[in-house]
Every structure is written in C-alpha cells, then in structure tokens.
Amino acid sequence: EVQLVESGGGLVQPGRSLRLSCAASGFTFDDYAMHWVRQAPGKGLEWVSGISWNSGSIGYADSVKGRFTISRDNAKNSLYLQMNSLRAEDTALYYCAKDLEPFRVGKNAFDIWGQGTMVTVSS
Amino acid sequence: QSALTQPASVSGSPGQSITISCTGTSSDVGGYNYVSWYQQHPGKAPKLMIYEVSNRPSGVPDRFSGSKSGNTASLTISGLQAEDEADYYCSSYTSSSTVVFGGGTKLTVL
Numbered sequence: 001e002v003q004l005v006e007s008g009g010g011l012v013q014p015g016r017s018l019r020l021s022c023a024a025s026g027f028t029f030d031d032y033a034m035h036w037v038r039q040a041p042g043k044g045l046e047w048v049s050g051i052s053w054n055s056g057s058i059g060y061a062d063s064v065k066g067r068f069t070i071s072r073d074n075a076k077n078s079l080y081l082q083m084n085s086l087r088a089e090d091t092a093l094y095y096c097a098k099d100l101e102p103f104r105v106g107k108n109a110f111d112i113w114g115q116g117t118m119v120t121v122s123s
Numbered sequence: 124q125s126a127l128t129q130p131a132s133v134s135g136s137p138g139q140s141i142t143i144s145c146t147g148t149s150s151d152v153g154g155y156n157y158v159s160w161y162q163q164h165p166g167k168a169p170k171l172m173i174y175e176v177s178n179r180p181s182g183v184p185d186r187f188s189g190s191k192s193g194n195t196a197s198l199t200i201s202g203l204q205a206e207d208e209a210d211y212y213c214s215s216y217t218s219s220s221t222v223v224f225g226g227g228t229k230l231t232v233l
C-alpha cells in the first residue's frame with residue numbers, strides 16, 4: 001500500500017525548533033520529488049517546501065525561507081522538515097506529499113498525501 | 124507569492140454542472156501548463172483531481188475536467204453528485220520555482 005506517515009508535530013514555544021519526519025512506503029521513494037504543504041486551522045493550503053529526487057533542487061515559500069530546511073534520506077525512504085525560529089503563524093497541520101515527477105521544475109502535482117502532523121506554536 | 128484567486132463558494136443541484144475559476148498571473152497560471160486541482164473533504168487529506176491543466180489521474184471520474192485561458196484556469200464538474208461536496212483548491216508552478224495554491228472554494232451540492 002502506498003503510504004506517507006508524518007510525525008514529529010506538537011506544542012512548541014515561539015522561537016524554538018521542531019523537526020518533522022515523513023516515512024514513505026509502497027513506492028520507489030527516490031524516483032520522486034517530495035513536498036511539505038501546511039494548512040492552518042480553518043484555512044487553505046499553503047505550499048511550504050519541495051525537494052527533488054536527489055536533493056539537487058530545493059525550494060521554499062517566502063514565509064519560511066531562512067527558517068525551515070527540507071531534506072531527505074533516500075536510503076531510509078524518509079523526508080524531513082527542520083523548523084527553526086517558529087512563530088505563532090506557523091501553527092498548522094503539516095502534510096507530506098509525493099510529486100508525480102522526480103524534478104521540482106515541472107508538474108508539481110501531488111498525488112499521494114499523508115494524514116498530516118499538527119504543529120502548534122504558542123507560549 | 125500571492126495566493127491564486129478562487130471564489131469562496133459555489134453551489135449547484137445534483138446533475139447540474141458547475142465551474143470553479145482560479146486566477147493568477149503570467150508568472151504562474153498564465154506562464155505554465157502546470158495547474159493542478161485538489162478536492163478536500165472535511166478532516167481528510169487533499170486528493171489530486173486534475174494535473175497539467177486538464178489531465179485526470181487514474182480513478183478520477185471523467186465528470187471532472189480542467190481548462191485554462193490566459194491567466195485563469197477552471198475546474199468543471201458535470202453531473203454533480205452529493206459526494207462532490209467538498210473544498211477545492213487550485214495550484215500552479217511559478218516562475219520562482221515554487222508552488223502557489225488558491226484560497227479554496229467550498230462547493231455545496233444543494
């Protein structure tokens with residue numbers, strides 16, 4: 001079964017850090033680009049970051065650039081998001097999503113999604 | 124990276140057709156044929172319905188179709204069914220090598 005399972009969310013104080021993980025199974029992980037997409041409570045979807053199959057191309061939304069770092073370990077079929085200097089506005093459900101293609105330049109269509117991990121930034 | 128513009132809500136009766144618009148700029152929707160559409164039911168993860176403007180992934184009914192003209196993309200659902208009631212989001216690749224989503228449209232089946 002094709003599956004993405006996120007973990008690592010929780011309650012964190014403003015200014016602190018958190019690392020999210022996404023475990024992939026049921027498909028050849030290193031054949032595809034991967035992304036993080038978040039959704040604040042009651043709000044719409046926001047693309048956060050994406051990484052190509054070989055980590056050669058990485059991109060970030062302006063709202064997280066310089067604070068978040070995406071990475072992947074193809075040997076472990078895992079995607080990560082290191083989140084530093086967290087702010088209240090980062091509070092959201094964070095989804096891991098699989099791209100249709102290996103590259104970041106192109107379709108950027110996400111055909112497999114996890115169930116998300118909730119990050120709450122509050123003092 | 125301004126969000127793409129979608130109507131907040133649309134509605135239709137069972138069997139009817141509806142269209143949801145998604146307006147961007149020449150730096151995103153108008154510049155690339157990389158527009159996708161997602162369906163999201165409450166409490167669920169989004170589901171890819173359309174990619175590359177008009178392509179349907181396997182398993183998506185042909186009642187769902189996509190198109191684009193200039194800086195505006197559209198999703199049309201024909202033969203509306205009760206289970207189509209959900210939130211719909213468009214997205215586009217951008218000239219900054221990022222992805223931008225629309226604000227979302229709530230579809231109500233009357």
